[in-house]
Every structure is written in structure tokens, then in C-alpha cells.
Amino acid sequence: MDLKSNHTSPVLADAAPMNNTRLGIHSALLPYPHSGSPFSPSLLLTIPRRRPGILDDVRSSLFDAMKSSSPTHEKFAKESSSETTLGDSNIAYCNWMLKYPSALASFDQIANSANGKRIALFLDYDGTLSPIVDNPDHAFMSNAMRAAVSNVAKYFPTAIISGRSRDKVYEFVGLTELYYAGSHGMDIMGPVRPSSSDHKNCVRSTDKQGKEVNLFQPASEFLPMINEVFRSLVEITKDIVGAKVENNKFCVSVHYRNVDEKSWTTVGQSVERILKEYPRLRLTHGRKVLEVRPVLNWDKGKAVEFLLESLGLTNCDDVLPIYVGDDRTDEDAFKVLREGNSGYGIIVSSVPKESSAFYSLRDPSEVMEFLKTLVMWKQKNTL
Numbered sequence: 001m002d003l004k005s006n007h008t009s010p011v012l013a014d015a016a017p018m019n020n021t022r023l024g025i026h027s028a029l030l031p032y033p034h035s036g037s038p039f040s041p042s043l044l045l046t047i048p049r050r051r052p053g054i055l056d057d058v059r060s061s062l063f064d065a066m067k068s069s070s071p072t073h074e075k076f077a078k079e080s081s082s083e084t085t086l087g088d089s090n091i092a093y094c095n096w097m098l099k100y101p102s103a104l105a106s107f108d109q110i111a112n113s114a115n116g117k118r119i120a121l122f123l124d125y126d127g128t129l130s131p132i133v134d135n136p137d138h139a140f141m142s143n144a145m146r147a148a149v150s151n152v153a154k155y156f157p158t159a160i161i162s163g164r165s166r167d168k169v170y171e172f173v174g175l176t177e178l179y180y181a182g183s184h185g186m187d188i189m190g191p192v193r194p195s196s197s198d199h200k201n202c203v204r205s206t207d208k209q210g211k212e213v214n215l216f217q218p219a220s221e222f223l224p225m226i227n228e229v230f231r232s233l234v235e236i237t238k239d240i241v242g243a244k245v246e247n248n249k250f251c252v253s254v255h256y257r258n259v260d261e262k263s264w265t266t267v268g269q270s271v272e273r274i275l276k277e278y279p280r281l282r283l284t285h286g287r288k289v290l291e292v293r294p295v296l297n298w299d300k301g302k303a304v305e306f307l308l309e310s311l312g313l314t315n316c317d318d319v320l321p322i323y324v325g326d327d328r329t330d331e332d333a334f335k336v337l338r339e340g341n342s343g344y345g346i347i348v349s350s351v352p353k354e355s356s357a358f359y360s361l362r363d364p365s366e367v368m369e370f371l372k373t374l375v376m377w378k379q380k381n382t383l
């Protein structure tokens with residue numbers, strides 16, 4: 001089966017991909033050119049194509065997007081002023097915290113909102129539970145963090161929602177008492193609920209312990225395409241020193257953290273060249289990573305809604321979902337909670353960045369403190 005077709009670039013402008021999309025059915029965006037799509041129409045996204053003849057703009061905007069995907073302290077200091085010092089960037093961070101207060105310093109406020117409510121906890125993995133490291137295969141979480149997550153899960157339903165493949169993130173976390181969503185929410189293993197079995201692409205399955213679970217994989221039809229594009233991306237980037245392609249099952253990551261900055265454009269253009277042949281795939285940006293994923297109206301925000309529904313926690317006034325994450329893909333979840341006025345997003349960042357979150361934490365060690373504080377608060381309140 002030919003998985004490709006010649007359409008113009010599927011690359012989305014980076015800033016706010018979802019704002020540039022229109023929901024609805026579009027036959028050209030079906031994963032395969034056949035009728036009777038397995039997708040619910042509302043899961044299909046249409047994406048505006050770029051005008052031809054603006055290649056230079058495209059190149060520089062791609063490079064800018066790649067550059068800004070994971071700002072460092074030094075970069076932020078340089079951008080703030082020509083004579084900045086570390087003190088200035090601290091001031092900028094403190095100013096930023098006026099808008100996104102520390103979830104630790106504001107814990108009493110969070111606890112007040114949580115009084116009499118059931119907290120549901122959603123945690124991103126990379127940069128949230130584990131520090132960002134150069135080698136994605138070595139992004140291990142500490143035993144102390146594992147213990148903190150395990151403890152918090154004793155009191156609140158807890159799910160990990162990651163861009164990694166579900167198997168990989170489970171391998172890193174290794175806790176059976178959690179729910180896991182991999183591939184940016186396109187691969188969810190959650191509790192069995194009669195309501196969620198109504199969803200298309202939802203099947204009963206068993207987890208590694210033999211427990212009955214619901215498996216939701218809205219992008220399952222894309223699997224052959226993703227595997228094919230993974231191989232092409234490995235091939236096209238094989239001579240770029242430091243580039244690494246990771247197969248995350250329903251999406252592919254092309255890492256450029258270890259690539260010399262002079263070659264970042266080459267990485268970006270190589271990915272764009274491959275994606276030109278796959279109009280049903282799109283490109284988004286993460287932390288020094290380009291993420292190739294299906295054109296599907298499904299993201300971490302939808303995954304949160306799906307899990308809440310599976311847990312029987314939808315439309316309940318006494319539920320407070322809390323989502324902790326560091327990446328642009330976590331913004332979809334922050335938005336769902338903010339727009340629904342239903343819970344709190346907590347952004348993990350040591351530099352100021354615009355976010356739909358309510359609170360902030362500086363790094364994974366503060367995330368661990370926050371999880372421990374939640375447990376202590378719950379224990380105190382259940383005595």
C-alpha cells in the first residue's frame with residue numbers, strides 16, 4: 001500500500017498549531033485513501049498549507065522555532081538586555097512568577113481549592129519527573145522521585161502522559177499502580193469503564209499484571225505509516241552528527257540536542273523533505289526535538305479528558321484535576337483545564353515562558369517536593 005502522496009508541506013507553524021487548524025472531515029487527510037475511515041470525524045484535523053515561494057521565510061522560521069524550543073538561561077539573559085547579568089534573569093524569573101506563582105509557595109491556595117474535592121493527578125515524564133539529559137535513552141527518574149510518585153498514587157488517581165511510547169515510559173517509571181498514556185496521548189491504557197467502551201478505537205485488553213484495562217489508540221491506522229517514516233528519517237539523518245531518531249509508536253521524534261547548531265537547519269529541512277510526501281503527518285516542536293505525528297485532533301488535553309471520563313470523574317464538581325508538565329505539548333492539557341475552569345496546570349520551567357498553566361515549579365526536584373506536600377496535606381486531612 002502506498003502510504004505517500006505528493007502534497008505541499010504538512011509543516012505547521014509552530015507557535016499555536018491548534019489555533020491554525022479547523023476541525024472536520026477532509027478526505028485528503030484520511031490516513032489511507034479508502035472509504036469507511038475508522039476515525040471519528042471529530043478526530044480529523046485539517047491544516048492550512050503554506051503558500052509556495054516563501055522558502056526563505058520557511059527556512060528561517062523553522063530555524064527560529066528549533067532555536068526557541070528549549071531556551072537556556074544564557075539565551076534568556078541575552079535576549080532580555082544587552083547588558084544582562086544573572087541577577088537580571090532572576091528578576092525576570094521573579095516577575096514571571098507573579099503570573100505563574102510557585103505551586104509550592106501557593107500550596108495553601110491549591111489546598112483550599114482542593115478541600116472536599118477529589119484530586120486527579122496527571123504527570124508528564126521528560127523534564128517533569130526526570131531531568132532533561134543529552135541522551136534520551138538515559139532519561140532515568142531517581143528512586144526518590146519514583147517513591148514520591150508511588151506515594152501520591154496511593155491517595156489520588158495518577159496518570160503519566162508522555163510523548164514517549166507507552167512501553168518506554170512504563171519501562172522508565174515502572175509503577176503498576178498508575179495509568180499510562182504514550183505517544184502524546186494517542187496510546188492510553190486506562191481503567192475499564194462502560195462509558196469509555198463507547199469510544200471508537202477503544203478495546204478491552206489486559207495489562208502486564210493480567211488486569212483488565214481499556215486500550216485506546218485513536219491513531220492505530222497510522223502505525224505502518226509511522227514505521228515507514230521512521231525508517232526514512234533514520235536514513236536521511238544518518239550523516240548528521242548527533243541527530244537521533246526515536247520511534248514513539250504513533251509518533252516519531254527527531255532529536256537535535258547533540259547536533260551542532262550550524263546543522264540544525266539541515267535537520268529541519270531533512271525532516272520537511274520527508275514529510276512533503278506524507279500530508280497526513282504533521283510536525284510539532286518540543287525541547288530540541290522535532291515531533292512527527294498524525295494529523296489527528298488528539299493531544300494531551302484530549303487524553304486528560306478521556307482519562308477523567310474513564311475514571312468516572314467527568315462533570316463532577318468535586319473533582320480537581322492537576323496537570324504537571326514542562327513542554328509545549330503539555331500546553332494542550334493546561335488549556336483544557338483552564339478553559340474548562342476545572343483544574344490547575346503547573347508548568348515546570350526554570351526560565352520564563354508563556355503558558356496556559358496557573359502555577360509553576362522550577363524543575364523536577366520541585367515537582368518531587370510538590371508531590372510530597374500533596375501527600376502530607378492529604379494525610380493530615382484524613383486523620
Ligand SMILES: O=P(O)(O)OC[C@H]1O[C@H](O[C@H]2O[C@H](CO)[C@@H](O)[C@H](O)[C@H]2O)[C@H](O)[C@@H](O)[C@@H]1O
Pocket residue numbers: 124125126127131132133134135136137139161162163164246248253255257286287288289291327329
Ligand atoms: O511528553 P514527554 O514525556 O515530556 O516527552 C517529550 C519528549 O521527551 C524526550 O525528549 C526530551 O527529553 C530527552 C531526555 O531528557 C532530551 O534528550 C530531549 O532533548 C528532549 O526533547 C523523548 O526522547 C521524546 O521522544 C519525547 O517526545
